[in-house]
Amino acid sequence: MQRDTWVVTGPQIIELDDVRALRVGLVAGRVDVVGRDEPGARIEVHRVVGRSLEVTLADGELRVGYPYTLGGWEGWLDRFKGWRADDRADVHIAVPRDVAARIGTVTAEGLLAEMTGGAQVSTVSGSVVADGTRGLLVAKSVSGDLVVRGHVGDLRANAVSGGVTASGRFGQVQVTTVSGTVTLDAAAARELYAQTVSGDVTVRLPEGLGVTVAAKSVSGRVVVDGEAHTGDGYVTGSVDVVRGDGAVRLSTKTVSGHVTVLRGGPGREGGAV
Template structure:
């Protein structure tokens, strides 16, 4: 099928029969991406201000592009982008759609996708809810919240906070000053975090065995009910029996505090 495209300056709804990939670039405004059980997709444009919004499809590849600047790595192009165009958009996509997504200052919700996704934000808050697969997250100042996730998470942020919750088996997160909050269910396998001044807080399910290797220059360390004092280098320790399955937790900070908590056993 030949490529089809639209330049939109106002509300419009467009339906597509078959979509296998979605690429989104938005400047400001709001975008919601919700997965459904159909092979097709629907783009609902509620409003557009400033530059027209470009929508195109080519051989199952759907693109929603407001800045209309070519990009592969979103932050390489848009980290210092200046523009005041905005749009409000809702998109329904198949659950297995391949997703590549970036916003400058727009707020975003991504829900129900069951495939790997690459998601970037400069200043906008991004909420990722009920997604299954490997997440590749990149932020400058925007807050990223991952809820009810199943799979792997890899995140990089400068000053934006990162929150990740769910059945996450492997997680890596690098931060400068952004705080990292983790609420992990099940039996995670490997968590590695690095910060300069950002704090790290991790909550585990009751009884989850774990090994700890935590390096800090001046950050405080709190493990369950204990404050570990005098750590100016590397602390190693464990919780529970390290046999067959347990979490390997490694953290490196300069001045960021590290806290690890286990949920209380419920009757």
């Protein structure tokens, strides 16, 4: 298997052909991954502080990061939670839109834009934005905020104290947090599920879109279309209602967070599923 490697110590531009997959592992700094129509990849390294950055291409997979961040993808958050290092890099990567991407950061900020091949992003405390993506998007965070704009397809997001904000035309959405807030703005969807411990949940749907709502909060309030719902003594807020044809299935659970479901919000982003 042919393997090409570049050791980058400062600003540098690398152009490559035959890139079918992307893996990024950064500690601090910033990484932008942008899909493009042109074949091949262009890596623009703007700054490197600390250890040298490594860029490798092997069997169609492009890797950008460090030996200790690119060893394995599973368990990224567990391995780097509490990590202390001064390694910093600012990198812009342009790849074909259909490339499958996996991006991991510790404190670095990340942007994933106009990618259609499905993606996984993980961050410990950096904020990550996915803009105009398609396919299955899997996002994980400890304390960093996850922002998804104009996504088309399925979304799975998990955070501890980081907030999750997502808009688009969804298939299935599954979001879980501990204390992080959840805000979903769905122009279309088949199934929406959100669960938190203390984080508030807000779901916005277009006016007139039919929805089946099953929402529950142990000590928080539940409001659907401006109407507050109360529980049975053990649960402060609880509701099982059908609006319109009930085409969208919405299920939310929280212990102390508040749940708000609104129809008539913005909800106009993204293309057709």
